[in-house]
Amino acid sequence: MFNRSLKTSITAAAAICLSVATAQQSKADAASCPSPIPFGLTTALTGNLALLGTQARNGVEFAVDEINAGGGIAGKKLALTTEDTGASSTDALNAMNRILEGKPLVIFGSMISPHVFAQTEVVTKSETPFLVGATNAKVTTQGSKWLFRTHVHDGQLADLIPEYLVTSLGKTKPGIMAVADDYGLGASRGIQASLAKLKVSPAAVTSYAPSDKDMSAQLLEIKDKGADSLILFGRPADVTLVVKQMSDLGIKLTTIGNSSMVAQTTLNNLSSAEADGGYAIGGMIPQTSTDPKIIDWSKRVQDRYKVPADNFTVSYYDTVYLLKSIIEKVGCDKPAIRDALAATRDWKGMLISYQADAQGDLAHTLGIYRNKGKTPELTGPIKESGY
């Protein structure tokens, strides 16, 4: 009895000593951080990519303000500096150089891949953790050990969209329409390659310039060539136009695309009949959640920014909280933060869990959605092969 009691006491004492020591270590690490802790963000707030770029700002800023309102990290507030990239890669590089002058602890880049490609070299040289949502599959293959992506990428979509269309929806003659920029054309090529693996030839492959407003010629070509479905890859504004013009022309095709198909921005400008039946595979969106916390969060974001939160807002918001958890553990040492990011395993975000792969991609879960009228429904999450 005595021995058991002694053993229990010794074990408890050891546990207390260990936890105090760990707490002191953690406190010491967090205490090494400057006050305030500088974060940098470059994203498109003006120009024709502003609709996209503001989602990154909204996600990061909303999380930073929440964390600061809750006392910051180890009592230290976060100071977010934001620079506007506009729509040009040159301006994106200039914006990044201005951000780097402030010597931030970490930098958030936008979801616009050409901007991230232009910025990666200078950020890598500065040895600063660089967290982006840019969707071009090659963003994380540039060989930078400082770059991490917390949003799903086009390579994942390019595999999953054709697979779902052919194997689950039974369509074998799709037409492809994509926005003619780095984002859309890269995805279009990937989709064509994936279709080839499934031994399916697209009926027509078309594109439209980002500034195009009339896509009727492309739609008529797809219809005339006998397509049984449409794979649509674009941004919410132009996806809205394509869906509207399909309806105007009386073209009825099963349509599947990226998350723009179910974005609130898209659905706000479509009638129920126009939106109904459209499929999307992409980053997880908050609109379909039944969790009261997420519904409340979406409402607060909408109230503050007058723009509905989307998959990017969620991803950037999660990224800030992921960093918070890392800084609380390893402090403000940049290589330690980088190593912790690279070692991320099953970190639970708002809608998905994040897990780093060897290239620095942390998001491997996508959502399959179907519009019921103007309401997107989650058909199911789908994981990248191997996750």
Place this chain on the structure above:
Amino acid sequence: MGQLVVNGLALGSIYALVALGLLLIFNTVQIVNFAQGQLLMLGAFIGISCAVTHELPVAMAWAITMVAMALVGIVFMVLVYFPLRGRPAFLVILTTIAMGIVLENLALIVWGPLPVSLPSPVRGPPLRFAGVVVSMHQLFIFATLAVILLLQFFFLTKTRFGILMQATAQDLHTARLVGIPVNRTIAVAFAFGAVLSGIAGLLVAPIFLAEPTMGGSLGLKGFVVSVIGGFGNLPGAVIGGLFLGLIETFGARYISSNFRDAYAFIVMIAVLVVWPRGLFGEKSSEKV
């Protein structure tokens, strides 16, 4: 084929309307207003504020927008044209470009980046014949273009004020010497030019949605149309617009949709090589 013609003409009608606004200002002060597309965007957003945000009847939204755009045109003239009057034309042109950027960013601040739709003033099921679908809004666009073309032609050639505007365009100093109220004439040109852009914006928003950056491309196409038709020529602007709409639509369908914007500039260069003054441009006389 028939569907492509209808859609090409509808698109071309929008280009023509932008060009008609450009032409009105050019015919009075010999300045190309490169912010014409952004004025179109402003008209669309004013219409949306009235009809969507404040839920006014669409007809009232149109009326308010036209009045507001007339005022915007006058303010534009005071800010952009008057301070640089008499200076080299390129300075004024550069200022119109700068003003376009300012307007675009102001719209981003005021209305945000979200694309928004405006209800069409006409409703009803589309007309269908021989497999061709023509929406009521497309018919409304054609009708509006025809009415504006006739009114503008009548105004410029049959009314005293229109003739005064042409006289001002030909020689501003002589016009002033003979007692023409030059400033008032120029103000009317800017006001009407802005109203025409506003109308184009109201027509575009129901089919193409309105967003702050919508004006850049449409304004540029309006300029291309003006060059193709012959700068300053009324029928030229309309025919040039319809022609460009058809070229873009057929090019996207039968050649490649990747180069749709390029077709406009290829056609413009080709026309300039063959007809340096555009399809309907008048021979300019040298001053001696």
